[in-house]
Amino acid sequence: MDYHSPYFFGYLIGLVHLLGVVAALHAVASVRTAQGAIAWALSLLFIPYLTLIPYLVFGSRTFDAYIKARRQANREMHLAITDLNWRPWVEEALAARNSSSYAALRALPKLGRMPCLANNKVRLLIDGKATFSAILGAIAQARNTVLVQFFIIHDDELGRRLQTLLLEKAAEGVKIYVLYDSVGSHALPSAYCQTLREGGVEVRAFSTRRGWFNRFQVNFRNHRKIVVVDGLQGFVGGHNVGDEYLGSNPRLSPWRDTHVQVSGPVLACLQESFAEDWFWAARQLPPLILPDEYPDDGVLCQVLASGPADPQExxxxxxxxxxxxxxxxxxxxxxxxxxxxxxxxxxxxxxxxxxxxxxxxxxxxxxxxxxxxxxxxxxxxxxxxxxxxxxxxxxxxxxxxxxxxxxxxxxxxxxxxxxxxxxxxxxxxxxxxxxxxxxxxxxxxxxxxxxxxxxxxxxxxxxxxxxxxxxxxxxxxxx
Known part of the structure; x- marks a missing residue:
């Protein structure tokens, strides 16, 4: 074929426009908002040379592959919890409905997949020093299982402190599961994870590029920050693992952030969220731990896990x-x-x-x-x-x-x-x-x-x- 022939360029231009039409139809059928659908469709129709590749990267709004993995994970979790004492969770969920303040959020019981549960303990952690002191202290006391999930993990002083502690606990026989986002932690060197794996730590990256249709997709990112220790202590909030979260970046210092330490029945929900994400990355479930006894009093808590695999926004x-x-x-x-x-x-x-x-x-x-x-x-x-x-x-x-x-x-x-x-x-x-x-x-x-x-x-x-x-x-x- 003569690649310098005007016919070749004509065919190439025609092919690009045909792909633009196909992509525009896909955008009309799949993009959730009318404004987004119109913007993508018009740009794909009239300037496909500039917008086809961005649409492959940023165009998708639903993560169908994760939805299928979630269904399978939920089936396996259902089997995994049949031998656990699940009844207190159900009983506390019923008790939670007596709160007038929670009743004002009338859509929350149906919006969240996880129930509002009573009898939890919460502690406010202000800024990085308090947050990581509490997290690392809880991990140091772990006896059974540690679940760690962050959007960003850096191979810096804080990241190596976490790495060293996890290796120590793994050497003691504690099961360690670490999940990080492949986009957020793109700078994390493979040697960091390999060192953890060689020390007996299970490490996975949450990546959305599995499967041909997700090959170019970087739009969906796992932005969650979860730590659960022995099913007894949990942490959730805005901090990632990096020295800048302790104020080491002069341009942004002091870094202002907030985390929460929580214990009680609601930890079952944190573990469920982690398990779904871990199943996507590893195709297996981490251990689920539920204590046989719960506190007699405490506060109402509800975990709201959201993402592009949800049936609604x-x-x-x-x-x-x-x-x-x-x-x-x-x-x-x-x-x-x-x-x-x-x-x-x-x-x-x-x-x-x-x-x-x-x-x-x-x-x-x-x-x-x-x-x-x-x-x-x-x-x-x-x-x-x-x-x-x-x-x-x-x-x-x-x-x-x-x-x-x-x-x-x-x-x-x-x-x-x-x-x-x-x-x-x-x-x-x-x-x-x-x-x-x-x-x-x-x-x-x-x-x-x-x-x-x-x-x-x-x-x-x-x-x-x-x-x-x-x-x-x-x-x-x-x-």
């Missing part, structure tokens, strides 16, 4: 339900603020109801395009009556929601489209006045170190900056 709907349930106060902290129309409308309605709506964002960018898009949404929110603050001392990475006097949620989900629809996320919802008071005190201190954005800030922003923000917002659905 669980994370986005959670935020909408939390906003709609607020009667007096709604405080949210997030490193990124890229809401969709439904959440933006819910925030405006909350302001109209007289709710004290505050959102705390970082003042320093870790991703400049995301920061630019967030800034434009922040200006629009201020004009709608939402109070927006920027945390001044360092980079703010915590993901916290505080509703009225009793309800709080802490975990890995950001207030952006990636968390709403693309990432696997996990949040721990807590219904307890005393714990909410602790969260309130923590956030008040954060607000004391923040500067409130005003309408004048928007007017004083240079037109070129505003143009950059608007361009950044155009690609916000894949940020």
């Amino acid at each position: 669980t994370c986005s709907l959670f935020f909408i339900e939390a906003i709609h349930s607020a009667r007096e106060r709604l405080w949210i902290t997030s490193p990124y603020f890229i809401p969709d129309e439904a959440i933006f409308a819910a925030l405006r309605l909350a302001v109209m109801r007289g709710v004290d709506v505050r959102i705390l964002l970082p003042s320093r960018p870790d991703h400049r395009i995301v920061y630019a898009a967030s800034s434009l949404f922040a200006f629009e929110a201020v004009r709608a009556g939402v109070r927006i603050f920027r945390y001044q001392p360092g980079f703010l990475h915590q993901k916290v929601v505080l509703v009225d006097d009793e309800v709080s949620a802490i975990g890995s989900a950001n207030l952006d489209n990636r968390s709403f629809r693309l990432n696997f996320e996990i949040m721990l919802l807590t219904v307890d006045r005393a714990f909410a008071d602790q969260v309130e005190a923590m956030l008040k201190q954060d607000f004391d170190h923040a500067r409130e954005i005003t309408a004048e800030d928007s007017r004083d922003t240079h037109r070129l900056q505003l143009l950059g923000m608007r361009i950044a917002r155009l690609i916000s659905p894949i940020l």
Whole structure:
């Protein structure tokens, strides 16, 4: 074939346009939002040369292969728990419905696949030193099984401290399971994992590229942070494993983040979430541990695990339900603020109801395009009556929601489209006045170190900056 022939280029152009038509039809049939479907379809039809490859990488919105793996994992988990004392979990789930504050979140029992459970103990862990002191201390006391899952694991001082401790516990006969995201931990050297494997630690990467249709897919990422020790102590929140989370990055230091330590029946749900992800990566289940006895009292907790394999947009709907349930106060902290129309409308309605709506964002960018898009949404929110603050001392990475006097949620989900629809996320919802008071005190201190954005800030922003923000917002659905 003459590759310099005009006929060859004609056939090539025709093939690209044909593939563009096929991809456009796929986008119309599969992309969840009308805006996204229109944007992809039109660009694939008219400029397929520029958009075919990005669509292969970013276009998919449902993770069908994971859905099939989840079904198989659930069947195997059902068999695995038949010999365990599961009855207390069911009994506590029924008891949880007596809470008036939880009843205000009327959609949560159906939205979450996991029940709200009573008789849990929770401890607020503020910043990296407290978080990793508690996590490493709990692992050091492990006697049976340790489950570790992070979006990012670095081969730095903190990462090697974790590695050394896991190797020590594995040498003692403790079963160790480590799961990390292949995109988030792309810089993790293979030698780090190989050292763990040689020491008896089970290590897997959560990758979405399994199968031909997922070959180019990097859109879905497992953003969860979970640690469970012996089925007795659990940890969930915003920290990853890296020295920057302890404040070692001068550009972002001090790093502001929050984790929660939890014990009680709700640990069964943390283990279930980890088991589903581990099954996808390893095609086998880790041990499931449920104590025979539970505390006689404690707080209500519900694990909300969300992701692109859910039948609905669980994370986005959670935020909408939390906003709609607020009667007096709604405080949210997030490193990124890229809401969709439904959440933006819910925030405006909350302001109209007289709710004290505050959102705390970082003042320093870790991703400049995301920061630019967030800034434009922040200006629009201020004009709608939402109070927006920027945390001044360092980079703010915590993901916290505080509703009225009793309800709080802490975990890995950001207030952006990636968390709403693309990432696997996990949040721990807590219904307890005393714990909410602790969260309130923590956030008040954060607000004391923040500067409130005003309408004048928007007017004083240079037109070129505003143009950059608007361009950044155009690609916000894949940020």
